[in-house]
Amino acid sequence: MAQASDKASFSAEERQSLVESARLCEMIVEANPSDTGALETLKEIYTKLGDRERLGQVVRSMASLAGGRPAAAGASIASRPPPSARGASGAAAAGNAPPERRPGAMWRLGDRLVAEGLVTGEQLQRALVAQKGTRDKLGSLLVRMNYLTEDKLLSFLSRQYSVPSITLSQLDIDPEVIKLIPGQLAERLQVLPVKRNGNALTLAMADPTNVLALDDVAFFTNLQIQPVVASEASIRQAIDHLYGNQGDRVADMMSELEEAEGDVQVLGGEDEFLGKTDVFELKESADEAPVVRLMNMVLVDAIRRGASDIHLEPYEKMFRVRFRIDGVLHEIMGPPKRLEAALTSRVKIMANLDIAERRLPQDGRIKLRYHQRDIDFRVSTLPTIFGEKTVMRILDKESLQLDLTKLGFDPWSLEQFNRAIRCPYGMIMITGPTGSGKTTTLYSAINTINSPDINIMTAEDPVEYNLKGVNQLQVNDEIGRTFAAALRSFLRQDPDVVLVGETRDLETAQIAIRAALTGHLVLTTVHTNDCPSTVARLLDMGIPPFLVSSALLLILAQRLARRVCSDCKEPYEGDEESLLPYGHVPEGLGKVAFYRGKGCQTCNFTGMKGRVAIYEVMPVSQEIRDLILRNAPTAEIREVAQSQGMRSLRQNALQKVLEGVTTVDEVLRVTLG
Numbered sequence: 001m002a003q004a005s006d007k008a009s010f011s012a013e014e015r016q017s018l019v020e021s022a023r024l025c026e027m028i029v030e031a032n033p034s035d036t037g038a039l040e041t042l043k044e045i046y047t048k049l050g051d052r053e054r055l056g057q058v059v060r061s062m063a064s065l066a067g068g069r070p071a072a073a074g075a076s077i078a079s080r081p082p083p084s085a086r087g088a089s090g091a092a093a094a095g096n097a098p099p100e101r102r103p104g105a106m107w108r109l110g111d112r113l114v115a116e117g118l119v120t121g122e123q124l125q126r127a128l129v130a131q132k133g134t135r136d137k138l139g140s141l142l143v144r145m146n147y148l149t150e151d152k153l154l155s156f157l158s159r160q161y162s163v164p165s166i167t168l169s170q171l172d173i174d175p176e177v178i179k180l181i182p183g184q185l186a187e188r189l190q191v192l193p194v195k196r197n198g199n200a201l202t203l204a205m206a207d208p209t210n211v212l213a214l215d216d217v218a219f220f221t222n223l224q225i226q227p228v229v230a231s232e233a234s235i236r237q238a239i240d241h242l243y244g245n246q247g248d249r250v251a252d253m254m255s256e257l258e259e260a261e262g263d264v265q266v267l268g269g270e271d272e273f274l275g276k277t278d279v280f281e282l283k284e285s286a287d288e289a290p291v292v293r294l295m296n297m298v299l300v301d302a303i304r305r306g307a308s309d310i311h312l313e314p315y316e317k318m319f320r321v322r323f324r325i326d327g328v329l330h331e332i333m334g335p336p337k338r339l340e341a342a343l344t345s346r347v348k349i350m351a352n353l354d355i356a357e358r359r360l361p362q363d364g365r366i367k368l369r370y371h372q373r374d375i376d377f378r379v380s381t382l383p384t385i386f387g388e389k390t391v392m393r394i395l396d397k398e399s400l401q402l403d404l405t406k407l408g409f410d411p412w413s414l415e416q417f418n419r420a421i422r423c424p425y426g427m428i429m430i431t432g433p434t435g436s437g438k439t440t441t442l443y444s445a446i447n448t449i450n451s452p453d454i455n456i457m458t459a460e461d462p463v464e465y466n467l468k469g470v471n472q473l474q475v476n477d478e479i480g481r482t483f484a485a486a487l488r489s490f491l492r493q494d495p496d497v498v499l500v501g502e503t504r505d506l507e508t509a510q511i512a513i514r515a516a517l518t519g520h521l522v523l524t525t526v527h528t529n530d531c532p533s534t535v536a537r538l539l540d541m542g543i544p545p546f547l548v549s550s551a552l553l554l555i556l557a558q559r560l561a562r563r564v565c566s567d568c569k570e571p572y573e574g575d576e577e578s579l580l581p582y583g584h585v586p587e588g589l590g591k592v593a594f595y596r597g598k599g600c601q602t603c604n605f606t607g608m609k610g611r612v613a614i615y616e617v618m619p620v621s622q623e624i625r626d627l628i629l630r631n632a633p634t635a636e637i638r639e640v641a642q643s644q645g646m647r648s649l650r651q652n653a654l655q656k657v658l659e660g661v662t663t664v665d666e667v668l669r670v671t672l673g
């Protein structure tokens with residue numbers, strides 16, 4: 001990819017893909033001339049294509065941006081023909097009016113209502129005062145204040161704008177037509193698709209002069225939009241009715257977004273160019289291109305719902321957006337396949353990836369500021385047979401819980417773990433499948449023991465959060481900075497505590513064990529099923545039993561279980577007996593209360609909200625050391641550990657059912673019997 005301006009070396013397909021990427025970037029720059037990320041990408045593409053003329057324009061734009069004259073930069077690029085993908089009314093959006101447009105239009109609307117004798121001057125004044133600081137439309141407000149009837153307003157608007165008016169309550173709308181626009185978008189724009197006729201879509205709007213809404217719908221559906229007026233209240237009602245209850249939440253989100261205008265922005269990455277922050281202004285504002293707005297909407301929605309991952313997935317005939325919330329995937333929307341390239345490219349630009357590279361997996365990072373919260377998105381793209389799949393892991397520092405006592409430990413396990421992390425040397429291993437909360441437990445442990453008088457060093461892949469006063473190192477296999485290499489160089493830096501993100505090979509395990517035996521506390525993770533079998537894993541890797549037995553301090557296995565939603569939690573009568581078949585050890589409780597979630601808005605009607613960690617903690621006692629030394633079978637180690645107080649993952653999880661924190665179904669889902 002590095003061979004610059006060697007035109008002849010491109011295949012027609014590669015060339016086409018570069019041209020397409022350039023077109024998308026031009027779109028982004030056109031909407032936001034100070035989008036330096038897009039400009040930088042353009043520079044790279046035009047260099048590759050050897051297009052000196054456009055390269056010159058881009059370089060001039062970048063130079064004038066650096067000199068603080070973004071307007072000139074925009075002009076030089078925007079003078080090129082508008083890209084065709086903007087949809088039927090693309091031209092309307094290109095002429096984005098300044099924000100003052102709306103109040104001005106409303107004044108005139110008010111004056112005209114007075115001129116036609118529909119309201120009095122005094123009523124208009126009162127309505128304008130009431131409207132200040134709200135997002136209400138003047139017309140609807142006048143109706144609500146009983147100065148004007150809905151019918152009169154509608155026929156007035158219809159005459160004013162020369163568009164027909166309709167009464168939504170009398171219409172029977174085809175569900176296929178409703179599907180043309182996702183609920184979120186309809187809610188945000190306050191529009192409703194009413195009828196499709198070939199290439200034309202009739203769209204009910206309260207304000208048919210809202211060119212941005214027209215543009216977004218045209219862009220999304222690729223249809224010609226024919227607006228009709230309907231009352232705001234009836235549109236809202238119809239949206240609620242036809243799209244289900246998802247509306248309110250999005251409306252809340254949008255109003256919050258508007259209040260937070262200027263508050264949501266993407267910060268630059270670590271890279272030198274992006275090091276100057278403010279690379280992307282991520283605003284839900286009028287001057288963004290539709291693809292940018294749509295992507296922002298997805299990102300903000302994910303944050304608001306507390307999602308941990310966003311999946312953008314191409315399939316043969318469709319494109320799908322899913323969120324992982326509390327460990328479970330939910331389908332969010334299915335934008336048209338046509339928008340796949342635009343949305344994927346937008347994410348790649350934000351993450352500072354090579355948008356022309358579609359055949360190799362890439363990793364990057366987006367830093368976003370939302371409501372004074374810094375949120376990181378770890379982005380990874382992967383070519384699949386139907387196109388590039390993008391997954392974004394959301395790393396929200398604010399929601400990061402670093403208090404060991406709040407993660408879900410039972411008192412006995414917490415005491416054991418607390419004792420181990422305060423030992424001057426030895427090895428602590430945390431085990432569990434992907435996404436089971438291992439990093440969170442590790443970070444909480446580090447946070448607990450962190451103090452100015454100890455040197456803590458970490459090798460991670462990737463570094464997920466910056467911990468104050470901790471020396472963190474990013475592992476990078478490509479340049480030979482492996483876990484093993486990092487660990488080796490750490491040992492020359494006089495650490496007290498060493499965290500090794502993952503022990504996945506013999507070499508790393510050997511050095512980690514050596515470090516643990518030479519005066520360092522080593523914390524690391526592995527992927528095994530439970531505590532006792534972790535011993536066997538180390539032996540299988542090739543570490544001699546005497547080293548394993550003397551280095552290990554404690555093993556901790558964990559899972560995450562969803563909590564019963566605290567907003568709709570209700571008790572029902574149960575019996576401790578009913579838990580016995582699942583491995584519960586009876587405590588003579590008899591009749592007990594179990595809890596379940598009825599389902600409410602907060603939990604998206606799933607009855608579950610938030611998660612709690614389930615732990616299995618095995619301190620390596622003298623007896624267990626002896627067993628390891630003798631190469632005893634895993635079952636024997638488990639038996640001795642249980643006799644010394646260890647409770648299995650399943651048993652601890654069932655305890656959480658008795659405490660009303662989670663449900664039996666959830667326990668069976670996340671733990672093995």
Ligand SMILES: Nc1ncnc2c1ncn2[C@@H]1O[C@H](COP(=O)(O)OP(=O)(O)OP(=O)(O)O)[C@@H](O)[C@H]1O
Binds near residue numbers: 400437
């Ligand atoms: N005790 C907990 N209670 C509630 N949520 C948790 C808890 N621990 C972790 N989480 C959440 O679960 C998600 C995954 O956690 P984490 O990254 O720590 O898992 P992991 O095992 O390190 O994953 P990976 O295998 O990808 O490294 C995060 O969104 C985190 O905020």
Ligand SMILES: [Mg+2]
Binds near residue numbers: 438439440
């Ligand atoms: Mg992790």
Ligand SMILES: [Zn+2]
Binds near residue numbers: 566599600601604605
């Ligand atoms: Zn609920």
